Amino acid sequence: MLEIQKLRSQTDNIVAALDKKGVQDAASTVQQILDIDEQRRATITELEQLRKQMNDASKSIGKLMQAGQREEAEAAKKTTSAAKEKIKELETALTESEQAQNDLVVQLPNTPHESVPAGRNADDNVVVSEHKVDTSFDFKPLPHWDLARKHDLIDWELGSKITGAGFPVYKGKGARLQRALIAFFLDQAHQMGYTEYMPPLVVNEASGFGTGQLPDKEGQMYHIERDNLYLIPTAEVPITNLFRNVVVQAAELPVKACGYTPCFRREAGSYGKDVKGLNRLHQFDKVEIVQVVHPEKSYDVLEEMTSYVESLLVKLELPFRRLLLCTGDMSFTSAKTFDMEVFSAGQDRWLEVSSISNFETYQTNRLKLRFKDGKKNQLAHSLNGSALALPRIVAAMLENHQQADGSIRIPEALVPYTSFDQIG
Template identity: 60%
Template sequence: MLQLNYIRENRDAVIERLAVKNFKDVALIDAIIQLDESRRKIQNESDAIAAEANAAAKQIGDFMRQGKKEEAEAVKSQSSGYKERVKQLTDRLAEVESELHDKMVQLPNLPHSSVPAGHSAEDNEVVLEHGALPALATDAHPHWELLTKYGIVDLELGVKVTGAGFPVYKGKGARLQRALINFFLDQAAEAGYHEVQVPIFVNEASAFATGQLPDKEGQMYHVTEDDFYLIPTAEVPVTNLYRDVIVKEDEFPIRHSAYTPCFRREAGSYGAHVRGLNRLHQFDKVETVQIVHPDQSYQVIEEMSLYIQGLLQKLELPYRVLRLCGGDMSFTSALTYDMEVYSAAQQRWLEVSSVSNFETYQSNRLKVRFKNEEGKMQLAHTLNGSALALPRIVACILENNQTEKGIRIPAVLVPYTGFEWID
């Protein structure tokens, strides 16, 4: 959530920056400013009456101690309406604050100045490409055919047990999945991330704090009886570990990694691009989260991008880095880099990671703060990055490393899988 004082003091700049995200509801911004003005006016009036009531109470006490009952009764009579007036103002203040909050959560985060304008993925900026694209034989198979050929993932069995988008990993497929999870967690530990194991259900307050609600409720699985949500990413529970926490400045950067299954409804997804492992309702992911000093967050996002690129290089996968345009960014992000791996059999780029800087958008909801050098409370910056999501990594490993002998396992994974080939 944006900071109210920034909107109030920088109306034109907010309108200009939000236009990069194709958000042009100026009336909403003006309504927020007007409600804030009303809120402050009501609060000032309530404070003034409360001060008068306190002064009257003190005066009554003084008169009573002096034995001046008539004077005390006169002041009581004059101040009898204070309590009711304060109650009226308090009720009105609650109404205004509720309306203000409802409008505030409709504003997306402000994009960073480096974010290109645009409306869709077609307008994203390619920052770099790394690695040679594999040249496969003309009879090379897409991964969904390889899954069946080698018996490593059963999509139909998952449909039987649950439904489409819930695969069953078998044999070397299950071992490859576990190998990737352990590899990613070990790499994160070496890079200074502290591993945590977190719940895969969160409450409404947690989903709101990281921006999933009210923006993405249609994409989340909701356990209605308990009012819990299945997590779409470990970012949600990990970041919420610091909700309502005042951290110490010398604790920065706070760095965590976590492995969890992730759940997304992916409503409206269809077509060839969702075949096989390309888009699932349940998938595994290792997430990295950082909470940092505001002065460091844009240096940190570059470091996180390089870290994720290092993982892809170790897996011998060709990739590219995109800076997302305003129209393709998430509601909560100020700057996002996507990492895409080239799928040789499908001859297309597949997103495998996003790393985002949310600046204070999440921390304002979370109320994760620190005392700066002047002793004043200040909001921290939050960042997260997939490091990495498994399904498309698995798809590209299978497709890009297929040979007549079988599928070659990247050397870095062999100590984890215990085998060099899927054959």
């Protein structure tokens, strides 16, 4: 969440940035927060004065009694008693004002970096670069759902029987391809210095709040009501929360973590081609990379992480492009996001396979994740990216690597993981 001290010192800039992101009544909300904050600080000042007054009066009582000044001692007792009652009132008022301030602050999204273009939706995103691979065919390429049925790789009906729509069953070489991609992505991350974690697949409210899924995406998460736990929508949540309430030494930065998890999302999107086949699922596999870095280096790290994701797509021999998301298409928590999209030859469209984001201090302020630089503790910056999400990668691989004879070629970099070089 946004830092109160920055709301005080950079009010106009923050309001302008929130307006750019399309936040309604940003100026009014920020002013409400600042008004509450002013009252809160006044209450703290009054509390400190009263506590000092009470302590001084308490210390004087014994001395006055010893000196035989009973009347003065009784007056000091009354002062102490009155101060205690007033302190209770002020502490209650302080708790209420802090809650009211927090309730407003968590409604505000992160402010976009100055380099983020203004825009209303995905149509206003900017194509930064494109990596071309020949996707021309001398036959009509099939969409991945037809290829998966032809080679008996995925069974959507069986998944619907077991659970419901959006929960496919992978089988045979389809299951082995999934496992191969997960191992490949994890090994690549290990080579880049990321420490691998195998985190829980359910998290508590504090974890969901820490990374910004709560309260913003509450309706998209599967909620286990009896235990008040949530199935994770991405490994970003448990992996980033590994460092909640942690102070890292500056010399230990950057902290680089990765992990594979299944991911669960209630909202599977709209109807039609956007959700057909593997395009959008309720459960899917993903390898996530997370970094905790020094604030001065976070945008260099954002570029490094994005280039790394691009390198994975090159090794999988897929055509892709990098998009800079506009303010209207960014997540609630992000300051700047690059999306990676692969071209789907069988569908003749682009599919998002990764988002790489810099959250600056938005998450770390919620997480109380700081680093110690000398004697001073400062909020670190956090970043994360999909490296990669499997469903659309599999879709693009099946469609782009299909051959005239109906077989599907496996990219050379993946063959050591699959133990087969083609399907069919």
